[in-house]
Amino acid sequence: MPALDALACTGPWRHRHPGEKAALAFGLLCCAVALPPWPGALVVGVAALALLLGPAGLGPRRLVRAVRGPLVFVVVGALPLLFSVGGPTLVRLDPAGAGAALALAGRATAALLCLLLFAATTPVADALPRLVRLGVPPAVVDVAGLVYRLLFLLLDRIAAVRAAQAGRLGFRDVRTTFRSVAGQAGAVFVSAFDRARRMEHGLALRGEPGSLRVMLPPQRLSRRFLAGTGLLLAAVVTVSLVLA
Incomplete structure (x- = not known):
């Protein structure tokens, strides 16, 4: 985080x-x-x-x-x-x-x-659900919440790929650094696309009515x-x- x-x-x-x-x-x-x-x-x-x-x-x-x-x-x-x-x-x-x-x-x-x-x-988790009460469409709030969640997964993926490349001496000079950065971008893009597709299929199989309801603490x-x-x-x- x-x-x-x-x-x-x-x-x-x-x-x-x-x-x-x-x-x-x-x-x-x-x-x-x-x-x-x-x-x-x-x-x-x-x-x-x-x-x-x-x-x-x-x-x-x-x-x-x-x-x-x-x-x-x-x-x-x-x-x-x-x-x-x-x-x-x-x-x-x-x-x-x-x-x-x-x-x-x-x-x-x-x-x-x-x-x-x-x-x-x-926290974003506290602010996003309350936007619906202000008139923001629930679909927009749901997409924003999913993107926010996906960002953490991508950051973990970037850290893992970078650590693996560093372990293989992928940043020892300018040439290998450019190659590693390009490979990192490709790996992260494929991972992001795959996670987004799996998330979409999971929501479809759950029969979501169009909004992800969450329980908010009483404040x-x-x-x-x-x-x-x-x-x-x-x-x-x-x-x-x-x-x-």
């Missing part, structure tokens, strides 16, 4: 209702999108970061490992705003693009922390948590508008 999913299943907020965590995380996300980049993104980012490192119990090392990949895409998406095309030279630095690049990077980073706040505290919304969420969002909006 990936580290983020393991943390969501064992974290301090594991037994809280997903609706509470969704109201907090997506409320902050709406603030990050709607408020001005400065200082709205900074205030939202600080609030989400404090929640991740504090009540959510993520930890600095896990936080760095979780955000370093998405932050690369944020930087790559912001860098083109520093340049402009045309004029005496084909590509040149645009002094006016620095502000736009910083605004984009700040807003995207704040939104990333808000999404991570929900992902690191809410109630905490009025105190929702009230605290409302106060936090109001404070974020107020501070952002005052400092703007």
Whole structure:
């Protein structure tokens, strides 16, 4: 199981209702999108970061490992705003693009922390079945759950194939590495196709009516948590508008 999913299943907020965590995380996300980049993104980012490192119990090392990949895409998406095309030279630095690049990077980073706040505290197994109550078609929820389950099987398969290739010195140089990676991709594709076909046949033989019903633990919304969420969002909006 990936580290983020393991943390969501064992974290301090594991037994809280997903609706509470969704109201907090997506409320902050709406603030990050709607408020001005400065200082709205900074205030939202600080609030989400404090929640991740504090009540959510993520930890600095896990936080760095979780955000370093998405932050690369944020930087790559912001860098083109520093340049402009045309004029005496084909590509040149645009002094006016620095502000736009910083605004984009700040807003995207704040939104990333808000999404991570929900992902690191809410297991997918708790969130998916409740989507049906929000009007999502059951077939879409079932497909998402099956794909999520299949991902873990594929990750185990990739680890097993890679360990076997490493035991046969399949990564000793560039040539053998490319050959091993190509073989790994082919083996994983065949395994994924075979598992998906067997899963489809199994569901058909069971006579599934079109939805996979699961039993959810009884959970109630905490009025105190929702009230605290409302106060936090109001404070974020107020501070952002005052400092703007």
